Amino acid sequence: MFDIKWIRDNxxxxxxxLKRRGIEPxxxxxxxxxxxxxxxxxxxxxxxxxxxxxxxxxxxxEIGKAMGAKDTATADRLKAEVSELKExxxxxxxxxxxxxxxxxxxxxxxxxxxxDEVVDGADENDNKEVRRWGEPRPxxxxxxxxxxxxxxxxxxxxxxxxxxxxxxxxxxxxALSRLERAIASxxxxxxTGPAGEGHGGYTEYNPPLLVKDHTAYGTGNLPKFAxxxxxxxxxxxxxxxxxxxxxxxxxEEIIDGETLPRRMTAWTPCFRSEAGAAGRDTRGMIRQHxxxxxxxxxxxxxxxxxxxxERMTACAQGILEKLGLPxxxxxxxxxxxxxxxxxxxxxxxxxxxxxxxxxxxxCSVCGDFQARRMNARYRAGEKDVRFVHTLNGSGLAVxxxxxxxxxxxxxxxxxxxxPDALKPYMNGIEKxxxx
Numbered sequence: 001m002f003d004i005k006w007i008r009d010n011x012x013x014x015x016x017x018l019k020r021r022g023i024e025p026x027x028x029x030x031x032x033x034x035x036x037x038x039x040x041x042x043x044x045x046x047x048x049x050x051x052x053x054x055x056x057x058x059x060x061x062e063i064g065k066a067m068g069a070k071d072t073a074t075a076d077r078l079k080a081e082v083s084e085l086k087e088x089x090x091x092x093x094x095x096x097x098x099x100x101x102x103x104x105x106x107x108x109x110x111x112x113x114x115x116d117e118v119v120d121g122a123d124e125n126d127n128k129e130v131r132r133w134g135e136p137r138p139x140x141x142x143x144x145x146x147x148x149x150x151x152x153x154x155x156x157x158x159x160x161x162x163x164x165x166x167x168x169x170x171x172x173x174x175a176l177s178r179l180e181r182a183i184a185s186x187x188x189x190x191x192t193g194p195a196g197e198g199h200g201g202y203t204e205y206n207p208p209l210l211v212k213d214h215t216a217y218g219t220g221n222l223p224k225f226a227x228x229x230x231x232x233x234x235x236x237x238x239x240x241x242x243x244x245x246x247x248x249x250x251x252e253e254i255i256d257g258e259t260l261p262r263r264m265t266a267w268t269p270c271f272r273s274e275a276g277a278a279g280r281d282t283r284g285m286i287r288q289h290x291x292x293x294x295x296x297x298x299x300x301x302x303x304x305x306x307x308x309x310e311r312m313t314a315c316a317q318g319i320l321e322k323l324g325l326p327x328x329x330x331x332x333x334x335x336x337x338x339x340x341x342x343x344x345x346x347x348x349x350x351x352x353x354x355x356x357x358x359x360x361x362x363c364s365v366c367g368d369f370q371a372r373r374m375n376a377r378y379r380a381g382e383k384d385v386r387f388v389h390t391l392n393g394s395g396l397a398v399x400x401x402x403x404x405x406x407x408x409x410x411x412x413x414x415x416x417x418x419p420d421a422l423k424p425y426m427n428g429i430e431k432x433x434x435x
Contacts, residue, residue, distance in 0.1 A: 001107055001373045004039045007032050017113030020120055022335040030106045038106060042099040049092045056085040108217070109224045112369040114334045115343045121333025127346070128333070133317065134326030136350050141412045145353035146403040147284035150176060152414050154435045156285075167282070168274060168289045175432040179405070179418070180292070182425035184267045184398045187294040187319055191265045191395055199318050202265035202296060207245035209268060210236040215248045218374035220340035227275040230289075238271035242295035243392040250299050250376040254385055257378045261300040261308055265395065267292065285399045286358065292398040298391040301378065302368070305389035309365040313345045316361040316395045322421045325404050326350040328357055342367045349400070353407040360400045363393030 007014050011032035018031060025031045030038075059082045066075040119128045150156025155176035161169035172180055188204055195201025216222040216237045221229060221244060230238040239245055246264045255262075270293050281287035296315060300308045313329065320327045332344040341364035348357035368387035371377070378388050409417045416432040423430060 020334045038103045052085050111339045118343050119333045122335040124336050126333040127330040130329050130331050132328040136326050143352040146406040149406050180402045182422045183401050202263040205266045207266050218248050219244045230271045240272045241270050242266040242268045246297040251374040255378040257380050261298050264297045267294045294395045296393045296395040300389045302389050312393045313363040323419050340366045340369050349404045351407050361394035361396045366390045
């Protein structure tokens with residue numbers, strides 16, 4: 001969320017950033033001139049209220065003097081004036097709340113602005129590849145997609161899940177269920193291990209899965225993306241990622257700057273309505289309403305957030321490298337970035353069954369955009385309090401990692417070999433075969 005004062009002082013930069021995002025004037029997102037006019041209206045009204053309050057105070061004192069001088073006519077006239085001023089102030093306070101609300105509502109739907117180094121573009125076709133690791137394995141047979149493998153193995157059941165919950169759910173069974181748990185445990189162990197060479201050093205959390213409005217607002221999920229979330233009938237939102245819970249740990253706090261950066265990780269179920277995804281990835285586990293993910297969140301000082309972003313991305317990439325899964329890392333263009341992001345790297349894993357790279361992690365630096373919504377600050381000096389910078393990323397999406405392992409480690413007979421890195425977690429299982 002933006003400070004209206006910053007927009008006033010940087011109107012040209014603000015408008016340019018919105019246009020780089022592919023936003024044009026006249027739509028839901030207001031440009032600087034409209035926002036400044038909303039703020040001017042608030043300021044003008046506030047000035048009138050202050051003038052009325054000052055006149056009311058002065059008139060009240062004049063009443064006392066008139067009464068002391070037994071000038072009842074003047075006293076009566078002043079009392080009538082005070083009564084009118086009181087009525088105006090009461091109504092004016094309601095109007096002020098409406099004007100403040102209108103400005104905040106307009107500010108709340110404005111996306112973050114891209115950093116200068118982010119490539120301009122309209123959509124995913126304009127994203128820029130920044131690195132690539134590993135070579136896709138050559139197959140001497142036609143590789144299958146994960147759902148074909150899982151259903152043939154008898155360990156992946158979409159039909160039963162549809163009976164209990166509808167589309168975009170799955171039952172995993174036996175060794176596949178254990179493999180998913182092994183993947184998550186491996187990721188958490190890697191991220192919480194000793195920091196070194198840009199890896200590890202995160203503190204593990206087990207956060208709430210249900211949050212209130214202000215929490216979802218703080219990370220930018222509300223109000224604009226309410227339809228993407230699941231909502232309970234008693235006022236909770238199911239988290240779309242642990243980012244929402246973890247980032248809000250610093251909500252309304254002033255943190256000692258010496259304790260930054262703070263690095264947090266959590267393995268949780270995630271819930272997304274997948275609004276607007278009709279017809280996309282309808283088969284399999286790529287796009288589901290419920291899935292598990294290991295999330296990475298960092299709270300950093302402004303001067304260290306860019307380096308922290310590179311570090312976080314390296315942590316996510318490191319998981320794929322240890323699992324032997326080929327990937328490429330893409331810098332998202334301005335038209336494909338998330339709402340709260342200043343800069344995002346998407347890591348895409350190779351899926352031989354689809355003959356394509358698919359997203360498995362998204363790592364973003366948000367600057368102080370979320371911090372302003374949460375009022376999360378740090379103490380940089382004795383009298384110097386500033387907003388923190390927040391970062392988040394998938395380290396990784398567990399279900400999609402399961403998909404990638406199944407497709408990359410599949411054998412001609414439909415069995416799946418367990419990667420060496422996961423064997424310590426599999427209780428002696430080295431290959432998953434049909435039950």
